[in-house]
Amino acid sequence: MSNDIWVLAEHQEGKVKKIIFELLSAGIDFSKKTGQEVAVLLLGSGLEEATKSLTPFADKIYLMDAPSFTPYTSDAYLASIASLIKEHQPSIFLGGATSTGKDLFPRLAMHLQTGYAPDCTGLSMGEDGKLIARRPLFGGKAFAEMAFSEARPQMATVRNNAFLVNENPDRSAKVISVPPHIDPSLLKKKVTGFEKAVGAKLDITEADIVVAAGRGIKAPENFKIIEDLADALNASVGTTRATVDEGWRDLKDQIGKSGKNISAKLYMAFGISGAIHHVLGIGTCKTVVAVDTDPNALVFNYADYGIAGDLFQIVPALTEELKRVLSSE
Amino acid sequence: MEIYVLVKQVPDPEAIVKVKSDAELEIENKYFTSFFDEIAVEAGLKLKEKFGGKVTVLTVDNRRVDALRRGISMGADDAVQIADPALEGSDQFAIARTLSAYLKDKPFDLILTGRQAMDDDAGIVGPAVAECLGIPHVHSIIGLEVDDQKREAKVIREVENGRENLACPLPALFTCQKGLNTPRIPLVMNVMKAMKAQIKKVDLTSLGLGQSDVSPYIKIEKYVPPPKRPPVKMIKEDFPENVKTLVKLLREEAKVI
Ligand SMILES: Cc1cc2nc3c(=O)[nH]c(=O)nc-3n(C[C@H](O)[C@H](O)[C@H](O)COP(=O)(O)OP(=O)(O)OC[C@H]3O[C@@H](n4cnc5c(N)ncnc54)[C@H](O)[C@@H]3O)c2cc1C
Ligand SMILES: Nc1ncnc2c1ncn2[C@@H]1O[C@H](COP(=O)(O)O)[C@@H](O)[C@H]1O
Numbered sequence: 175m176s177n178d179i180w181v182l183a184e185h186q187e188g189k190v191k192k193i194i195f196e197l198l199s200a201g202i203d204f205s206k207k208t209g210q211e212v213a214v215l216l217l218g219s220g221l222e223e224a225t226k227s228l229t230p231f232a233d234k235i236y237l238m239d240a241p242s243f244t245p246y247t248s249d250a251y252l253a254s255i256a257s258l259i260k261e262h263q264p265s266i267f268l269g270g271a272t273s274t275g276k277d278l279f280p281r282l283a284m285h286l287q288t289g290y291a292p293d294c295t296g297l298s299m300g301e302d303g304k305l306i307a308r309r310p311l312f313g314g315k316a317f318a319e320m321a322f323s324e325a326r327p328q329m330a331t332v333r334n335n336a337f338l339v340n341e342n343p344d345r346s347a348k349v350i351s352v353p354p355h356i357d358p359s360l361l362k363k364k365v366t367g368f369e370k371a372v373g374a375k376l377d378i379t380e381a382d383i384v385v386a387a388g389r390g391i392k393a394p395e396n397f398k399i400i401e402d403l404a405d406a407l408n409a410s411v412g413t414t415r416a417t418v419d420e421g422w423r424d425l426k427d428q429i430g431k432s433g434k435n436i437s438a439k440l441y442m443a444f445g446i447s448g449a450i451h452h453v454l455g456i457g458t459c460k461t462v463v464a465v466d467t468d469p470n471a472l473v474f475n476y477a478d479y480g481i482a483g484d485l486f487q488i489v490p491a492l493t494e495e496l497k498r499v500l501s502s503e
Numbered sequence: 504m505e506i507y508v509l510v511k512q513v514p515d516p517e518a519i520v521k522v523k524s525d526a527e528l529e530i531e532n533k534y535f536t537s538f539f540d541e542i543a544v545e546a547g548l549k550l551k552e553k554f555g556g557k558v559t560v561l562t563v564d565n566r567r568v569d570a571l572r573r574g575i576s577m578g579a580d581d582a583v584q585i586a587d588p589a590l591e592g593s594d595q596f597a598i599a600r601t602l603s604a605y606l607k608d609k610p611f612d613l614i615l616t617g618r619q620a621m622d623d624d625a626g627i628v629g630p631a632v633a634e635c636l637g638i639p640h641v642h643s644i645i646g647l648e649v650d651d652q653k654r655e656a657k658v659i660r661e662v663e664n665g666r667e668n669l670a671c672p673l674p675a676l677f678t679c680q681k682g683l684n685t686p687r688i689p690l691v692m693n694v695m696k697a698m699k700a701q702i703k704k705v706d707l708t709s710l711g712l713g714q715s716d717v718s719p720y721i722k723i724e725k726y727v728p729p730p731k732r733p734p735v736k737m738i739k740e741d742f743p744e745n746v747k748t749l750v751k752l753l754r755e756e757a758k759v760i
Contacts, residue, residue: 186664245667248630249639273662276626277642284596284631289720292625306724311623315520316528317727323720362639366657367668377663383760407760425645425682426661431516431621432538432681440759451516457729461757463749464735479752480737481745491746496760499750 176262177303178211178234179204180327182255182269182278185216188223192339192380193270197332198231199340201268204299205233210265214347215258217243217251217354225349231340232347240354245365248278254355256285259327266305267327268297272379275331288325294332295437295458305330313431314457333437333458334380371426375410378427383409384438384459386429387417388452390445390466390485394422399486400444403493406500412436414452430455444485448473465489504556504612504651506547508579509602509632510540510570511562513622522728536573539617541686543679546647547615548578548687554651556612559583561605563598565590568702576689576697587707594719595627601717602628603635604710613656614676618643629678639675645682649673 179201184191194214201212213234216224219241228235236258242250255278259267269275271293283290291307295317298306305328307320322328378384385407387400397411404411413423415430429436430452441459445466446452453476456462464473469482481488514520518533547558559581560574571582585601593601606614614636616629626642633640645666646659654673659666661680689697707713736752738745753760 280627281630281634284634312520316522318723319725320721321724363669363671366670370665461759474735477735480735491743495750
């Protein structure tokens with residue numbers, strides 16, 4: 175048994191996602207306590223850039239280079255990862271709580287007959303190498319600390335901004351090429367097309383800063399002022415179900431119980447009343463700002479900073495002020 | 504088409520949930536059929552309307568069958584409750600093994616579930632059932648078209664940077680996400696009928712399962728209340744000073760920009 179800490183490195187267009195560096199940083203922290211090695215699993219093709227960026231963050235990189243890993247399907251990933259895990263028996267296997275992580279990990283865990291804690295907001299490690307995974311229940315009204323049965327690996331997917339990225343990781347990974355285990359008869363699903371979302375912004379689950387407007391914005395074209403603010407902050411734009419149901423905004427940008435949970439460092443809500451269904455999606459954001467004309471709006475109960483005021487006055491002024499301040503650095 | 508929809512009755516998002524102790528939550532008695540599960544039922548009914556066949560709703564629950572009645576009132580043909588004292592304290596993997604044991608010799612073309620249950624927000628049961636049954640799955644679909652002749656489904660999956668189209672042979676399992684459809688509101692008459700509908704009840708022994716087959720892989724060690732946000736700081740100055748103050752606070756106090 176190798177007892178290592180493994181992380182599945184998700185990447186897009188050659189760039190490894192931020193959550194992966196967070197997980198590796200946490201892994202390095204754990205390894206200082208337990209002496210475990212930290213390994214990355216990297217699947218895809220044309221992986222030079224990804225390999226390079228990961229090298230300081232791990233002791234080993236298991237590299238599986240095959241065209242059938244791009245685009246992701248659970249069919250291709252599952253057999254290859256499962257056989258590698260069975261061979262090396264890591265103690266822990268982590269991934270991002272992304273569309274890939276959420277598609278793959280539960281199935282892989284069932285396949286390996288081991289435990290998996292989904293969509294976690296924190297991980298800690300006992301002296302005995304036992305992982306404790308913290309995750310929200312009921313949309314964040316309560317949290318649970320999850321423990322695993324004796325089976326290994328202990329698996330978890332983790333939301334963005336759960337850990338700080340280590341500025342000086344100081345490792346130098348050995349790259350180990352592994353032949354992929356691809357049985358064509360198991361490749362049942364086929365990706366037949368991809369429609370890229372308009373705009374180059376990060377998904378709201380991945381962005382450090384999210385600015386959002388709700389029905390208070392009054393018309394879809396008024397989102398222009400929110401987009402401008404987002405540009406000034408390099409932020410992504412979120413919204414409420416109300417505007418999605420009106421057809422003003424895309425479903426993928428909906429925050430809340432029937433939309434997405436975000437874990438941004440800064441979330442700003444404009445003209446959003448703060449219905450429980452909405453605020454359940456922002457429970458793990460670090461700092462929350464709310465602007466609403468109604469001083470009694472519920473949203474202020476969930477905010478760190480509030481302004482009772484008109485978003486049409488405040489948003490453009492805020493954009494200008496931010497541009498002024500941020501450009502003078 | 505033979506379609507099975509996995510449904511769960513869960514606390515409404517508006518229900519008050521409090522951490523009572525390390526080992527116990529206090530949950531207000533306000534339940535509904537998990538939002539995404541209704542979307543799954545609707546997707547099943549639409550396919551039945553197009554191709555004929557049958558929609559069966561299935562739940563593992565020792566106490567509540569309301570999700571099954573909701574399914575029937577929407578138009579499901581059949582309802583099955585799996586209940587057993589041995590399931591107390593089980594995890595999502597045990598639920599998935601139980602559901603698979605029931606489904607494995609049924610003539611299903613399609614199994615539909617919610618993206619995640621609105622209580623545990625796990626998203627485990629769907630993909631885990633597909634693994635147990637050895638059928639393909641796609642998680643979080645927002646589009647579904649079936650070609651009955653070719654025995655193939657075309658689905659759209661939401662990913663971070665766009666939408667992915669997939670072709671998937673049947674039988675398959677899909678977990679359903681908002682955007683796939685708008686669930687119908689059942690007629691009052693059908694709600695009344697569903698109250699009286701016959702619900703089949705199945706236990707673990709009849710599925711050939713024992714206590715060890717439903718032992719959990721994960722367990723809750725401890726409940727923790729959510730981190731408390733300090734009370735809101737309302738910025739009371741007039742415009743435009745309030746904007747300047749906000750930026751200052753975000754930079755100097757919160758240090759997030
Ligand atoms: C099962 C279920 C699931 C749901 N899931 C979600 C979900 O995932 N996400 C979600 O968001 N909602 C969800 N909802 C809906 C939710 O209950 C609310 O209806 C919704 O969040 C309200 O959106 P809103 O804040 O944009 O609109 P409103 O509640 O109408 O609020 C608009 C706000 O704008 C303010 N305003 C108006 N003009 C101005 C101005 N000029 N400047 C500043 N402020 C102004 C008003 O004072 C008000 O507070 C769900 C509901 C149900 C039943
Ligand atoms: N006890 C259950 N009985 C029937 N279906 C369930 C049960 N638990 C979960 N499911 C199904 O699996 C989906 C995902 O649940 P979960 O893995 O708990 O988030 C739900 O939306 C339901 O469709």
